[in-house]
Amino acid sequence: MADNKKAEVKITGMTCAGCAGAVEKSLKALGGVSTAKIDLATKMVFVNYDAGKLTLILVA
């Protein structure tokens, strides 16, 4: 059963739409990520994911 959760994560280093697109594509390639939206201006990534399949681990 899906355990849907939301996460807002800051990802630095994205400088253009190409970077954002690559990050978005990689996130969506993970089984369990339903949506991944990136705000390039604030470097924030908004993810909806299934906590039954993925665990969010934040490093520093």
Ligand SMILES: [Cu+2]
């Ligand atoms: Cu780029």
